[in-house]
Amino acid sequence: MSPDHKPILVIGGGIAGMTAAVEAAEVGYPVVLVEKEPSLGGRVVRSHRYFPKMCPPTCGFEINTRRIRGNPNIEVHTMATVEEVSGDVGAFRARIKKNPRYVTGDVSIDDSVVEQLTSDRPNEFNMGLDTTKGLYYPHTAAYPPLHVVDKEALSDGDVAVLTEACPPGALDMDMAEEEFTIDVGAVIVATGWKGYDPGNLPNLGFDRCPDVITNLIMERLAAPNGPTGGKILRPSNGEAPTNVAFVQCAGSRDENHLPYCSAVCCMASLKQARYIREAYPDAKVTVFYIDVRTLGRLEKFYYELVEDENITFVKGKVAEINEDPETHELILEVEDTVAGERPDSRFDMVVLATGIVPNTADSPIPLELDYDDYGFLNGATGVEGVFAAGCATHPCDVSRTTKESTAAALKAIQCLNRG
């Protein structure tokens, strides 16, 4: 191993990018990790629990941040995006833009400062379900462990408060957008995914009915560091749900939306059914599905839920959701295709199992890479020295993502050593 290897550029700081970064760095290769949000962790750190073990993702996540923090081979850039990549395998040059955080990190900021602020801005970490102040700490497990200033959100009063209350040197309100170029030997694309926009499914009523939520929102409702402190409550009235429906394939396996299977939504809904059953022992859950796709060892998880008397599985795709104007119950139009009937289906909360859309679908990597019709990268990416891992290439769960990321790290290392 030669010490003068060029670094590996990892684009995306979710579980895929973090894994690739630590795997390469821990065998001695330099890594530059670029993340567009103020902290690492992406989708996974927003989840309440992992399936199938039902452990909180922050547990594994904190191990990863510790591995990153303690490793001199990894250079982390948050609030940063890759603007341009040129060159060839072994000699890429990347231009990186870094947005100002206005927080220096040299002096710590006390929570009492944040409490004095008046500005409110939507909290993207909680899917916009609550707000933060103009100066905020991204979330309890944030890495880097730094506050952020959203300068545009600050009121004039807030600016005065910050000047007065923050210790000197903690903030630098003149911090500017920064651009720099780095020479790298290989690139790993780990840009991940976002949830399919439920606004595209007007028949399922997300925009019409407050108690229709998405699976991503459910994760935040269930998480202790979420907007409700971990209580799953109906958004319309803040009451506990008693009868919850999961609507599978909300956009996925649908030629009018996402023609592919999003791979994780079945397990995600089964996991969330358990959140509800654990939080509310009397609550009933019904899962409406086309097929329950729990392959291999995950099937056991499904069969455990089948045994639960309070959980019903109905084979049938939900066509429409409407709210009863009087009782505010949600009425589902669905055929139970096994019974051959359209049951009277009323619930007080509905979770749409929305699918996975690659971030590259609307923000492609500034390189001539091979994408499929839906914006996923082809595994080989089409450019030598550029590798992709995780949901940038296809919908997949964390377990598969980390394996692919390790593989991508190995391919990048081979690339550097080929010289």
Place this chain on the structure above:
Amino acid sequence: METSEITVPEGENGQDEATPLDIPSPSTNGRPVRVDPDLEFIRALRRSGGDSLKKCMQCGNCSAACPLSPHVNPFPRKEMAWALWGMKDRLLTDPDIWLCHHCNDCSTNCPRQTRPGDVLGAVRQQCILHYAFPGILAKWVSHPKYLPILLAIPAILLGLAARYREAIGEFLGFSVPMGDRIVYSFAPMFPHWLLNSFFGLFTVLALAAAIIGVWRFSRGLKRSSVWGENPEPVKGVLASLGSVLLKVVNHDRFTTCDTDHSRSISHFFVFFGFIALTVVTIMVITGPFNPLIRGDFVYPFSLWSPWKLLANIGGLAVLAGILLMIWERLYFGHLAGTSSYFDWLLVWSIFLVVASGFATEILHMLRMVPHRHVAYFVHLVFVFGLLVYLPYSKFAHMLYRTTAMVMAERYGREAGKGAES
């Protein structure tokens, strides 16, 4: 009145015991069914508008999206399964294919982009083809290569009738009005007694054929599995017929559709236009004996005669409706549905009947000879086609659909409701 008795079939071949091929199906009340695919039937469906059939994944979105589908044994998902498996007998005895009004709410929402609405349309065509009597005429009507025969039959028959009108008149005891004995009319070419007896004869024949077809169909309907075990009628036949006719007149079922509302408007125009034209035709035929119009029964009618007015308004209504239908089918096929030859044949037949009718009327008023005679002859050929081929063409939907709707009404099979059992 309570004559119909419905028996549930015991499997496709009358067998009850399971074999390795048997698949228990909810749509057959849990009984095992031997699937014996009729591949030629599947091919026929795919040729006539059901080509998307094989993409179906049986998710049930269509049945749930359908505003007309009952809550017990809803359609069209089960029909899609039967069509996939080539279960011809189930489809041809199924009332639900006729409860569908082809609004395509199912097709526009289908996650596989199959078109269940169009598949049901194709099944309805096969249904008419299956039950119509004599079958050879249904075969001729359903395939373009027989179109020349269909046109030649009325042309030859009408030509012969005109050519030998005097001999026929002598035989029947009528005379052909000649020269200055008559006012300006078509009577020298086709005297009224000739027209009335010619079309009267063939209408009676067509009616008899239609009754045979519908009788066979209603016997088939009773064997359908959708009624459930031992269904009890909730209404008498006449009461059911009454409420169905009211629904048809109001276009109730048409107007529940989300996807393509304009179809109810075009159908409304054609429907009421035809009723007006039928009323006028009956009045004209029965004219000399009909006390309702006896007083002003003088040929030709003045343009301002109430009967002529009704005829012209009716004709214009049909023309407007059919032009709207043509426009929808040409430019909004994804909503109106795939148009097969069977669909187009009816649409163009109706258009040609009214177009040639108005052409005759205008040429007649302009006193253009022999143009008016040619136009009239062509008009009569098309009228013959529409009327006499009714039991075999898509026009028969008025009989088959009404029959199925009456049976559904009788057994409480309504949109959003279960069969009362």
